[in-house]
Amino acid sequence: MKKNKASSLKKITFGSVFFLALIFICFAFKNTKSLIISNAAHSTTGTWVSVTSTSGSPTARHEASFVQTGNKFYLLGGRKIKPVQVFDPKNRTWTNKVNTPIELHHFQAITIDGLIYVVGAFTGSYPHEKPVANIYIYNPATNKWITGASIPSSRRRGSSGVVVYNKKIYVVAGIKDGHWAGHVNWLDEYDPATNKWRILANAPRARDHFQAAVINGKLYVAAGRRSSASTNQTFNLTVPQVDVYEFATNKWTTLASSKNIPTQRAGTATAVLGEEVIIIGGESGSQSTAHKHTEALNVRTQTWRRLKDLKQGRHGTQAIVNNNNIYIAAGCGNRGGTPELNTQEAFYFDSRTSPTGLAITQSKLTAPTSLSFGTIAINSSSSKTLTLSNTTGNQAIVISSFTKSGASAFAFSSPYTVPFILAPGKSVNISLRFSPKTTGTQSGSLVVKHSGQLGSTSITFNGTGKSSTSRMEEDISKETVVLTQSLVAYPNPITDQQFKVKLPENVIGEVPFVIVNASGIAILKDKLIIENLTSILQFNLSERPLNSGIYFLRMNEHGKSYYAKLLITTN
Structure with a gap:
């Protein structure tokens, strides 16, 4: 009986211990899971941290731009004429460079192949700021500004979204008369390689004071407003819709109203991380301080989520994406124009990374x-x-x-x-x-x-x-050459200054020739460059056309002399 009781006690004790252990494991797992969820939540909403410089500081400014080219960051523009400033993200130092050539503000700067472009900027004072007539280009290698192409007068505006896609510049929306009136929904393409402008399909709606972004072959336009100081609604007419342009089809769509930006505001900065377009900061009529909001649109799921707030609300600046971090500097701390800020922040999801970039080498x-x-x-x-x-x-x-x-x-x-x-x-x-x-x-x-x-x-x-009355005395163009074999030119008559001649042998390389008139006077001496072995010679005289008449084509090749009679007719 004692033995059975002891045996039962052991079973109870073992069962109790097992039960308690199971509870402990479940509790631990639960806590671990909670911890993992907490970390995941923290990493998915990210973190903003202050960036302190070791030397210098950004000049307080707003309606400015902040862009990277090479391995440096560049802060430029803003109200009044201010210097270009260079930030070395590795050493965390600021250096002042040359001033802008004129007052440039309200623009989204872009970079292509080591040059910084200012397209669609304003100059002048509130509320009738004027669109800048030209593109301005800053060359970091020489610390000089270059006056670029003229912007077509009928398409000039400021406070637009500006992006780069396949090394072409796209300017979307904006406003023609500062903060007063003239909102537009235009989309223009500029090719710096050919200096040509092209008008594309209009966006579904007008907006200004926003920045655009490109992701997965599409242009995303979110945030912004229709500034209207003329009706005392400078900050109020914010735009909630998200418009999307597909480069391949030249067509626009608008996301469903349920996908509108959660916090309507303008003067925002825009960045792209992964599959998300991130809208940062801004100003609106709903609050006097600048927004700290950081909201992300997943372009695949078309859903918005709230990320961690900026440490300092700001509007009127731009954001740089570098090695999965976002950097932002300057801007304004309240709705309107004051106070201008001289601080910096950096955003990251899981961990802070080291800045990357290849130094610019002047070509x-x-x-x-x-x-x-x-x-x-x-x-x-x-x-x-x-x-x-x-x-x-x-x-x-x-x-x-x-x-x-x-x-x-x-x-x-x-x-x-x-x-x-x-x-x-x-x-x-x-x-x-x-x-x-x-x-x-x-x-x-x-x-x-x-x-x-x-x-x-x-x-x-x-x-x-x-003189055309003298005989040419150079190698094959000598008029004393003995004509040993005639060839046929086709078509003949020749009506468009282009014809072909078939040689009896294949040739490659340089084939000199001379064309003389019926009097034996040399009219044209040149050579063909034959890249592949062939017996068909193609002639094109359209850049130095011959008048109507009878001519003779003469060539020496493989130690033989050839000639062909040409009948040229022109309209």
């Missing part, structure tokens, strides 16, 4: 130093291609101007009007033509001004005009 514009056209009959012409290349560095080069000097017989043409951009590793071909009207040697030069090393590049050229 070099490479071109031949000279070109020779040789001897050309007067009243005829010869063309050559001048190739300009961006080499050595990793920064784009702004081609600002071409200046030709010397003999009037020389002319040039560029495929794009200046200013245009030459990206790293890219080239552009400039056409040069020599059309002598007199005999003798003539010379000229072309000076290219640009933002690359040295700032300008000079190319000299020369050519000799020779």
